[in-house]
Amino acid sequence: MELTTILFYLxxxxxxxxxxxxxFSKNIVHSAFALMFTLMGVAALYVLLxxxxxxxxxxxxxxxxxxxxxxxxxxxxxxxxTLSFKTITVNLIPxxxxxxxxxxxxxxxxxxxxxxxxxxxxxxxxxxxxxxLLMGDYILPFIAVGVLLLIAIxxxxxxxxxxxxxNEGAS
Amino acid sequence: MSSTxxxxxxxxxxxxxxxxxxxxxxxxxxKRNVIMVLMGVELILNSANINLIAFSRFTELSLDGQMxxxxxxxIAAAEAAVALAIVLNVYNRFKTINLDEINxxxx
Numbered sequence: 070m071e072l073t074t075i076l077f078y079l080x081x082x083x084x085x086x087x088x089x090x091x092x093f094s095k096n097i098v099h100s101a102f103a104l105m106f107t108l109m110g111v112a113a114l115y116v117l118l119x120x121x122x123x124x125x126x127x128x129x130x131x132x133x134x135x136x137x138x139x140x141x142x143x144x145x146x147x148x149x150x151t152l153s154f155k156t157i158t159v160n161l162i163p164x165x166x167x168x169x170x171x172x173x174x175x176x177x178x179x180x181x182x183x184x185x186x187x188x189x190x191x192x193x194x195x196x197x198x199x200x201x202l203l204m205g206d207y208i209l210p211f212i213a214v215g216v217l218l219l220i221a222i223x224x225x226x227x228x229x230x231x232x233x234x235x236n237e238g239a240s
Numbered sequence: 241m242s243s244t245x246x247x248x249x250x251x252x253x254x255x256x257x258x259x260x261x262x263x264x265x266x267x268x269x270x271k272r273n274v275i276m277v278l279m280g281v282e283l284i285l286n287s288a289n290i291n292l293i294a295f296s297r298f299t300e301l302s303l304d305g306q307m308x309x310x311x312x313x314x315i316a317a318a319e320a321a322v323a324l325a326i327v328l329n330v331y332n333r334f335k336t337i338n339l340d341e342i343n344x345x346x347x
Contacts, residue, residue: 073248074246074247077252084256088263088264089263091283092263092266092270097273107260107286108282114290118253118293118294118297120306122310123289123306123309123310130316131316134317135282135320138321139320142327142328145328146327146331146337157271157338158270159270163269164269164270167265167269168262168263168265169262171262172259175261176255180251180254180255186249186298199303199306199310202303202304203307207307210311214311214314217315217318218318221319221322222318225321225322225324229328232328
């Protein structure tokens with residue numbers, strides 16, 4: 070077997086296994102750490118798909134940013150020390166039926182469709198091409214997403230500071 | 241294009257993303273903690289991204305797929321920041337983040 074094949078199965082196993090741990094764990098801190106391994110596995114899959122810049126972005130934004138935010142959310146919304154780290158699971162049977170159905174349907178659709186596969190030349194790096202595209206064809210979405218990020222950050226800061234002002238007023 | 245069925249091709253990545261998507265749906269439907277639901281949404285976004293980038297590798301979508309994936313990551317970051325700020329506000333008001341207990345329409 071080739072090295073890429075072994076690496077693909079290894080990282081697919083890491084991704085799906087830790088995603089399963091994330092979903093079925095009772096402790097929300099364990100879930101957050103399992104999510105970290107899932108995101109790293111996805112980044113490794115991006116590398117296997119010749120998307121090196123996206124893999125780096127995935128590591129920086131998801132593992133370095135969103136996961137820290139989620140952990141802060143867990144810490145700031147916990148009542149007591151250990152009690153509320155437990156997550157309540159409801160609707161277990163309907164939820165698993167629906168998700169298994171969705172998985173079966175998606176896999177059936179993917180495997181029976183006749184995709185037109187074109188052999189792409191192996192890329193060495195994508196950063197230069199992505200940068201040219203970003204400053205060329207994609208300049209309008211690029212600016213729009215920048216404005217969106219600015220609005221989101223201002224909104225998040227506004228909500229959080231009003232929260233702490235309310236706390237001071239109440240106490 | 242692949243010589244054996246075990247060699248990772250387009251379908252292998254699509255199956256991985258389908259399983260990841262269903263696990264995300266499972267987390268969204270069966271958990272009652274807001275933060276667990278948010279983590280499920282992150283899983284769903286990641287599975288969509290795997291699809292986009294697999295198509296950009298194996299079909300004529302080429303670099304456009306990676307570009308869309310980049311925008312998905314950016315929008316996921318904005319979504320997570322705003323959603324967690326909302327969760328903190330909800331916790332401040334209701335003193336709980338159990339979705340079944342947050343049932344007040346007009347504060």
